[in-house]
Amino acid sequence: MDGLIVGAMLAILARQAGGLAQWGRAAMVGGPAAFLLWAYITFACRRIPAARMGGKATAAGVAALPSGLQLHSPLRLLSGAISLTLLVAAFGCLLIVAMSPRLLRGLPAKALAVRPLRWLGRYSYGLYVYHFVVIGLLLAAVHHLGLRPAMRTSLCGTGAFAAAAVALSMAVAFASFHLYEKHFLKLKKYFPESGPRTVVPA
Numbered sequence: 001m002d003g004l005i006v007g008a009m010l011a012i013l014a015r016q017a018g019g020l021a022q023w024g025r026a027a028m029v030g031g032p033a034a035f036l037l038w039a040y041i042t043f044a045c046r047r048i049p050a051a052r053m054g055g056k057a058t059a060a061g062v063a064a065l066p067s068g069l070q071l072h073s074p075l076r077l078l079s080g081a082i083s084l085t086l087l088v089a090a091f092g093c094l095l096i097v098a099m100s101p102r103l104l105r106g107l108p109a110k111a112l113a114v115r116p117l118r119w120l121g122r123y124s125y126g127l128y129v130y131h132f133v134v135i136g137l138l139l140a141a142v143h144h145l146g147l148r149p150a151m152r153t154s155l156c157g158t159g160a161f162a163a164a165a166v167a168l169s170m171a172v173a174f175a176s177f178h179l180y181e182k183h184f185l186k187l188k189k190y191f192p193e194s195g196p197r198t199v200v201p202a
Contacts, residue, residue, distance in 0.1 A: 007092075014099075019099070020095075020096045020100065023096050024097055027097050027100075028093075035087070037086050038090060041082060123173040130176065131169040
């Protein structure tokens with residue numbers, strides 16, 4: 001939800017006079033600040049104790065929960081939600097800077113303009129939409145095959161799961177674009193973009 005809100009806000013700002021470039025300097029300050037706060041809260045969350053019941057640790061209660069579930073305190077859950085919001089804001093600021101040619105020059109500008117990144121941008125919407133579903137299905141498959149302990153305790157297992165999730169998400173996004181999305185994009189010719197209106201004084 002945070003990503004949708006930030007994306008909608010960026011779309012609105014992009015259509016204003018001056019576009020996103022006018023917010024570039026503010027994004028250069030806000031982006032690093034949001035990222036540092038995200039890093040601090042993320043690592044601080046690890047020190048927040050687990051939830052307690054009746055003054056006693058809930059070790060027995062946690063043990064009774066289904067495999068893979070953990071009991072967290074409300075403070076830990078709130079901190080996690082705030083950290084995700086900050087991370088989304090940081091990437092939103094990064095996007096604003098990337099869309100500001102006056103601020104992004106030299107090597108960073110060339111790095112963002114390389115062909116692989118531009119190619120990946122074509123399928124980024126599909127990656128955003130489908131990756132969560134793909135990861136959920138992969139987790140279910142890993143659990144069904146009894147490979148979850150190996151994935152959680154082995155660096156190689158975690159890396160293999162991440163590689164499979166990226167590859168499958170990319171494949172689904174690629175298929176979605178060519179079978180579904182690009183046909184709707186052709187309809188843009190019927191909705192020409194209108195520039196900012198000019199007010200003529202009376």
